[in-house]
Amino acid sequence: MFAGRKSLWWLLGPVVLYTAALPLYNRVEPVILGMPFFMSWTLLATLLTPVCIWLAARRDPLWVADQERS
Amino acid sequence: MHTKAVVSVGVLAVFVIGAVVLSLLSLRGRNKRDLAEWSVGGRSLGMVFIFMLMAGETYTSFSYLGAAGWSYEYGMPAFYLVAYLSIGFAAGYLVGPILWNYARQHHLHTITDIVSHRFGSPWLGAGVAVLTTFFLLPYIQLQITGMGVVVSTISYGTIGLGVGYVIAFLVSEAFVLASGLRGSAWVSVLKDVLVVVTLLFVFCYVPVHYFGGFGPMMHRLVTERPQWLALPGHGDESLGMLWFASTGLLNGVVYTIFPTTVAGYLGARNPGVLRRNAMIMPLYQVLLFVPVLLGLAALFVVPGLGDSNLAMFQLIVDSLPAWAVGLVGVAGALSAMVPMAVFMLVIGTMWARSILGAHPRTAPHQKRLAQLVTFVLGLTALVFTFIAPSTLVQLSVLSYQGIAQLLPVVLLSLLWKRMSTVAGACGLACGVVTVVLFAATGHETWHGINSGLVGLALNLAVTGLITWFKPADTPADQLAVDERTTPVTSLSSST
Numbered sequence: 001m002f003a004g005r006k007s008l009w010w011l012l013g014p015v016v017l018y019t020a021a022l023p024l025y026n027r028v029e030p031v032i033l034g035m036p037f038f039m040s041w042t043l044l045a046t047l048l049t050p051v052c053i054w055l056a057a058r059r060d061p062l063w064v065a066d067q068e069r070s
Numbered sequence: 071m072h073t074k075a076v077v078s079v080g081v082l083a084v085f086v087i088g089a090v091v092l093s094l095l096s097l098r099g100r101n102k103r104d105l106a107e108w109s110v111g112g113r114s115l116g117m118v119f120i121f122m123l124m125a126g127e128t129y130t131s132f133s134y135l136g137a138a139g140w141s142y143e144y145g146m147p148a149f150y151l152v153a154y155l156s157i158g159f160a161a162g163y164l165v166g167p168i169l170w171n172y173a174r175q176h177h178l179h180t181i182t183d184i185v186s187h188r189f190g191s192p193w194l195g196a197g198v199a200v201l202t203t204f205f206l207l208p209y210i211q212l213q214i215t216g217m218g219v220v221v222s223t224i225s226y227g228t229i230g231l232g233v234g235y236v237i238a239f240l241v242s243e244a245f246v247l248a249s250g251l252r253g254s255a256w257v258s259v260l261k262d263v264l265v266v267v268t269l270l271f272v273f274c275y276v277p278v279h280y281f282g283g284f285g286p287m288m289h290r291l292v293t294e295r296p297q298w299l300a301l302p303g304h305g306d307e308s309l310g311m312l313w314f315a316s317t318g319l320l321n322g323v324v325y326t327i328f329p330t331t332v333a334g335y336l337g338a339r340n341p342g343v344l345r346r347n348a349m350i351m352p353l354y355q356v357l358l359f360v361p362v363l364l365g366l367a368a369l370f371v372v373p374g375l376g377d378s379n380l381a382m383f384q385l386i387v388d389s390l391p392a393w394a395v396g397l398v399g400v401a402g403a404l405s406a407m408v409p410m411a412v413f414m415l416v417i418g419t420m421w422a423r424s425i426l427g428a429h430p431r432t433a434p435h436q437k438r439l440a441q442l443v444t445f446v447l448g449l450t451a452l453v454f455t456f457i458a459p460s461t462l463v464q465l466s467v468l469s470y471q472g473i474a475q476l477l478p479v480v481l482l483s484l485l486w487k488r489m490s491t492v493a494g495a496c497g498l499a500c501g502v503v504t505v506v507l508f509a510a511t512g513h514e515t516w517h518g519i520n521s522g523l524v525g526l527a528l529n530l531a532v533t534g535l536i537t538w539f540k541p542a543d544t545p546a547d548q549l550a551v552d553e554r555t556t557p558v559t560s561l562s563s564s565t
Contacts, residue, residue, distance in 0.1 A: 001168075001485065001550065001552050003552075008163075008164060011160040011161065011163060011164060012160075013160065014153075014156045014157045014159075014160045014322075014352075015157055015160075015319060015322075017156075018152075018153035018156060018157065018315075018318050019153070019157075019314070019315035019318050019319055020315075022301070022311045022314060022315055023311065026300050026301050026311055027300055028292060028296050028299045028300050031288075031292055034284065034285045034288040034289070035288060036288075036291070036292055036296075036299040036300070037300075038146050038149075038299060038300050038301070039146070039149075039299070039359075042149050042152060042153070042359075043356070043359065045153075045156065046152055046156060046352060046353075046355055046356055047353075047356070049156040049159065049160060049352035050349050050350065050352050050353055052160060053159070053160055053163055053348055053349045053352070054349055056160075056163065057163065057345060057349065061554065062167070062341075062345070062553055062554065063342075063345055065554075066341075066342035066345060066346070069342065070342070
């Protein structure tokens with residue numbers, strides 16, 4: 001099931017971004033692009049989540065097989 | 071009726087009727103007697119429909135009313151929604167295809183089917199179906215209540231809450247009974263388009279209308295309401311960092327086995343669709359920032375609301391012309407009806423497969439039974455909405471925490487050969503008792519940690535302990551198989 005799918009560790013990316021990083025981003029200042037820091041970090045994390053999943057997929061043999069099939 | 075109300079209600083009526091017609095159109099050329107066709111769309115939905123359906127499921131009336139309400143009341147804790155959905159999509163990249171392959175191989179329709187097959191125990195499957203119904207019924211009622219609130223608000227108060235409830239019930243039943251998951255996917259397309267368009271519009275309009283722009287609005291928030299802008303937010307100390315992290319993580323993983331999510335997974339044409347879907351779904355969640363921001367904006371525009379769930383709609387009714395209010399209302403109403411329809415369909419299918427239709431004599435009538443349960447269930451939720459509006463809503467905090475206790479039997483068991491029926495059942499019982507006790511004593515957290523996670527930890531400990539003492543030897547046929555050893559074929563006639 002998991003053999004040869006080491007890149008799946010990237011799926012933990014959102015967990016790190018939203019939960020483990022909380023002590024770092026749970027603050028109002030600095031304000032970035034008008035948004036308080038908590039909100040701008042959450043937005044960044046939401047935009048980075050697909051990137052993490054893509055990094056996981058890119059080297060996943062199952063994803064590669066999907067691409068070859070289509 | 072006031073002219074404004076006529077316009078907004080007219081827009082609502084046209085679109086709602088359109089939604090029902092659309093769902094009926096989805097049936098053309100389909101086998102109308104097959105349960106799999108109804109319950110999982112014949113396992114034939116492609117990328118676009120799966121995206122629309124699953125995005126639609128994540129965007130319920132809670133996102134419209136609750137997210138804005140939470141943000142109005144507490145502030146940043148509302149973002150737990152975004153956190154858990156993102157984590158859930160990442161986990162879904164892995165879990166979705168595992169469940170899809172397992173269900174496809176053994177012709178299964180729901181999580182209760184999966185449990186019955188894995189443990190070779192129809193009784194455990196039936197028990198899980200009853201538990202799941204108990205945990206999901208409040209969700210259905212929440213959607214009915216949400217729809218009532220939306221209809222009543224956008225009609226400028228001319229339509230009562232009760233009428234709104236009945237409309238929600240009738241319309242959802244109408245399209246789900248006839249057209250099943252496929253119809254819900256089609257209506258989701260209409261719903262998602264409306265949701266995106268109206269939210270983007272409102273997002274651009276409201277800050278300019280009230281604050282002279284997005285920048286000035288944020289500036290006022292940062293200077294005047296900083297308490298709302300970091301955890302634990304305003305007013306509730308229990309919504310701190312531990313709560314946020316544990317809820318995000320727990321709900322994220324639970325999202326992947328949530329019965330309605332699984333219905334979406336199983337509707338896919340092949341597992342590749344699910345993997346690609348996992349990648350784009352998080353982007354859709356950026357839209358959830360809109361209700362959160364509008365909830366904060368409402369702090370200045372309509373302060374002191376008795377019912378914080380109205381935060382966003384009050385802003386909209388207050389600032390937009392009637393036709394636009396109608397359109398936002400349609401998006402809100404469909405956001406109640408589509409998820410509600412899928413919830414009812416999933417529970418109907420569970421009962422038909424694992425309880426009523428489990429006997430060989432009733433098995434040929436599974437689709438009829440599923441539709442019957444779907445109807446009775448909706449009716450039950452409607453009756454509860456009228457006679458005991460708060461009872462079920464109080465139970466709804468249990469929904470995610472309760473479903474979380476199914477993680478070992480539904481998912482872990484497929485990968486864990488040694489897990490026995492007794493171990494799974496005892497763990498489940500411990501977990502459920504734990505979360506029910508927490509809820510009954512009015513606690514949602516334990517030292518700041520989500521009580522569902524506490525229950526799950528006990529659940530896993532019990533399951534592990536019993537398995538350690540008395541391991542089972544599950545036949546390979548009842549375990550998940552590696553997709554690479556079973557070639558994926560796009561679905562042909564068999565389901």
